[in-house]
Amino acid sequence: MGVDREKLRWASFDAGFGWQAAVGSDRGLRYLTLPKGSRQEAIDEARRAYPDAVEDPGAFASLEDDLRRYFAGERVDLAGHATDIRLTDFQRRVHEACAAIPYGSTMTYGELAAKVGHPGAARAVGQVMATNPVPLVHPCHRVLASGGGLGGFGGGLPMKRRLLELEGIRPRGNRG
Numbered sequence: 107m108g109v110d111r112e113k114l115r116w117a118s119f120d121a122g123f124g125w126q127a128a129v130g131s132d133r134g135l136r137y138l139t140l141p142k143g144s145r146q147e148a149i150d151e152a153r154r155a156y157p158d159a160v161e162d163p164g165a166f167a168s169l170e171d172d173l174r175r176y177f178a179g180e181r182v183d184l185a186g187h188a189t190d191i192r193l194t195d196f197q198r199r200v201h202e203a204c205a206a207i208p209y210g211s212t213m214t215y216g217e218l219a220a221k222v223g224h225p226g227a228a229r230a231v232g233q234v235m236a237t238n239p240v241p242l243v244h245p246c247h248r249v250l251a252s253g254g255g256l257g258g259f260g261g262g263l264p265m266k267r268r269l270l271e272l273e274g275i276r277p278r279g280n281r282g
Contacts (some may be wrong), residue, residue, distance in 0.1 A: 115162035118149050121173035123268075127152035128166040129159045134188030135169065137239045140261035141177075155239070173242065179272065181209045184243045191239055196222070200234040207248045210273045214252050228252070236260060242269075254278040 114136065118127040124141025127148040137155050142148040153159070169187050176182040185205035193201060199222040207213050213221070215228040215235070224230065235246040236258060247269040251257035256277050259266035270277050 114156050114159035115165045116149075116152050116156065116159040117161065117163050117165045117170070118145050118152070119166070119170040119173075120145070121170060122177040123173075124148075126173065128169055129156045130166065131190045134190035135166070135240055135243060136190050138169075138241060138243060140241055140265060169243075176242070177272070183209070184245070187243050189240050189243060196224070196230070197234050199223070200231055201238070201244050204235065204238075204246055204249060205244045207245055210275060212248045212250050212254075212270070212275060212277075214250050214254075215257060216252055218249055232258065248273075248275075250277060 112131050114129055114131055116127055116129040118125060120126075121141070124143060125145040125148040126141055127137075127139045128135060129137040129152050137152055139148045139151045142151070169184075172182045172184055172187070176184060189201075191201070200218065203218055203221045215231045216225070219225055219227040219231045222231070231249075235249050238244055238246045238260070241247065241261065247259060247261075247266045249257065254277060256263050256266050267277060
């Protein structure tokens with residue numbers, strides 16, 4: 107018996123904040139790049155993550171439209187897009203709690219850890235957020251260090267600051 111290989115597809119687009127690429131299955135989004143300076147940068151990152159995915163330019167039209175509206179300053183619920191990411195139970199609970207952080211709001215890593223039933227596991231939550239394959243959809247940029255500092259961010263602190271400021275949040279500390 108052969109292995110039933112799942113068809114993954116990708117698309118790239120400029121949502122108004124830079125080029126992004128998305129990869130997903132019929133069940134949902136698996137990977138989303140943060141905005142990049144060029145289309146090729148976004149494509150290269152997505153293809154490194156999922157080299158077997160095939161290009162399908164219209165595959166993520168709804169997400170692309172929502173991201174355009176988000177970057178234009180509209181309150182858009184990006185967490186409403188289905189995802190298809192492989193997670194442990196702990197990771198799933200962290201992602202779900204992160205996805206529930208409303209636009210324009212933040213939570214600390216410690217608060218997120220407590221919310222998922224693991225007070226004191228702020229570092230573990232930080233690790234989950236550091237490997238978030240669907241940023242913006244699961245808005246890890248809204249998770250801050252204790253005291254309101256930026257903490258970390260896979261897209262760099264300047265990007266995290268820009269995303270927070272787009273939502274009207276003025277973070278303290280951690281220059282970027």
